[in-house]
Amino acid sequence: MGAHSVQVVGSATQSVECSDDQRLLDAFLRSGVYLPNSCNQGTCGTCKVKVLCGIVDSPTPSETVLSADEQTAGYVLACQSTPRSDAQIEVPLDTGAGPRHELRDLVGVVREIREVADETVSVHVELDAPLDFSAGQYIEFTVPGTAAVRQYSMANPPSSGELLEFHVRRVADGLATDGWIFDSLQRGHQIEMRGPWGDFVHDPDADGPMILLAGGTGLAPLKSIALHAMALDPAREIHLYHGVRYRSDLYDVDFWADLADRHPGVHYTPCLSREGGHGRRGYVGDIVIEDFTTLRGYSAYLCGPPAMVDAGVKACKRRRMSGRSIHREKYTPAPVAAESIPA
Numbered sequence: 086m087g088a089h090s091v092q093v094v095g096s097a098t099q100s101v102e103c104s105d106d107q108r109l110l111d112a113f114l115r116s117g118v119y120l121p122n123s124c125n126q127g128t129c130g131t132c133k134v135k136v137l138c139g140i141v142d143s144p145t146p147s148e149t150v151l152s153a154d155e156q157t158a159g160y161v162l163a164c165q166s167t168p169r170s171d172a173q174i175e176v177p178l179d180t181g182a183g184p185r186h187e188l189r190d191l192v193g194v195v196r197e198i199r200e201v202a203d204e205t206v207s208v209h210v211e212l213d214a215p216l217d218f219s220a221g222q223y224i225e226f227t228v229p230g231t232a233a234v235r236q237y238s239m240a241n242p243p244s245s246g247e248l249l250e251f252h253v254r255r256v257a258d259g260l261a262t263d264g265w266i267f268d269s270l271q272r273g274h275q276i277e278m279r280g281p282w283g284d285f286v287h288d289p290d291a292d293g294p295m296i297l298l299a300g301g302t303g304l305a306p307l308k309s310i311a312l313h314a315m316a317l318d319p320a321r322e323i324h325l326y327h328g329v330r331y332r333s334d335l336y337d338v339d340f341w342a343d344l345a346d347r348h349p350g351v352h353y354t355p356c357l358s359r360e361g362g363h364g365r366r367g368y369v370g371d372i373v374i375e376d377f378t379t380l381r382g383y384s385a386y387l388c389g390p391p392a393m394v395d396a397g398v399k400a401c402k403r404r405r406m407s408g409r410s411i412h413r414e415k416y417t418p419a420p421v422a423a424e425s426i427p428a
């Protein structure tokens with residue numbers, strides 16, 4: 086296996102070693118070169134960089150991710166591209182925003198795996214040393230016996246970076262869920278992981294009221310963000326809306342109800358789209374519209390299925406929240422044949 090010298094041209098110029106089987110994004114984040122990134126599967130376009138010289142192997146992306154003009158101009162997706170020679174890569178100027186944690190390979194031991202709702206488990210994994218990450222980021226699990234990885238967000242705050250909490254929903258015939266986590270994963274088993282990844286993080290500069298919109302296990306990064314924000318300011322005003330279809334899909338109800346009891350600023354609203362009888366009936370975006378006449382001055386964090394996130398963003402904008410204050414992450418299923426794509 087060979088290694089190539091990649092000269093990174095941005096706010097500063099520095100050289101990074103990148104091996105033949107390594108993606109540029111992976112090499113950059115391990116070397117302390119920050120590059121915006123989100124999906125790590127070639128679908129969001131966040132990690133685009135320009136190849137100034139050298140040979141870089143890169144699958145042709147969809148034009149919705151990189152336009153034909155950008156591709157002609159030499160842009161590639163760093164999370165999908167591998168150098169085949171020494172190269173020079175232009176990256177966006179570093180604005181100082183975004184998380185700066187070194188990407189690491191990790192091995193953790195499962196300390197608890199527990200069914201918390203229909204088809205949903207929480208998994209607690211202990212590391213040898215705390216993981217340095219920002220609230221909202223995710224990690225990749227390597228599925229044993231394969232080269233495939235799946236992404237799961239940390240639900241614990243960064244202050245407890247030695248014991249990571251994940252929420253996992255079963256995917257029918259899912260390689261990682263049906264084939265492993267729901268089938269054979271047990272306390273004491275080791276998990277190989279890589280992270281942290283992602284730019285969906287708590288914004289330390291926004292200290293006003295927050296609204297959190299979660300769909301299903303999209304609750305995980307929002308739990309981390311809420312707990313981190315409350316550690317900084319226990320009186321923080323936080324409104325959590327957790328949307329699921331049925332009561333049996335809800336989890337962490339006692340945790341949030343107890344937090345709301347103890348902190349007057351915390352408001353917890355479970356939302357069921359397919360049945361009544363617990364919390365509110367309807368979709369989180371519609372319920373937010375009902376509950377607020379304005380969201381001016383608020384910041385929002387949304388995580389869950391794409392349709393839920395899109396509807397939630399619309400609701401926030403309809404209630405006059407600034408677009409800059411809206412942070413979102415969409416959970417998308419892993420393409421079947423992909424080797425390094427999230428669950």
Ligand code: FES
Nearest residue numbers: 123125127130164
């Ligand atoms: S396309 Fe590379 S991070 Fe999304």
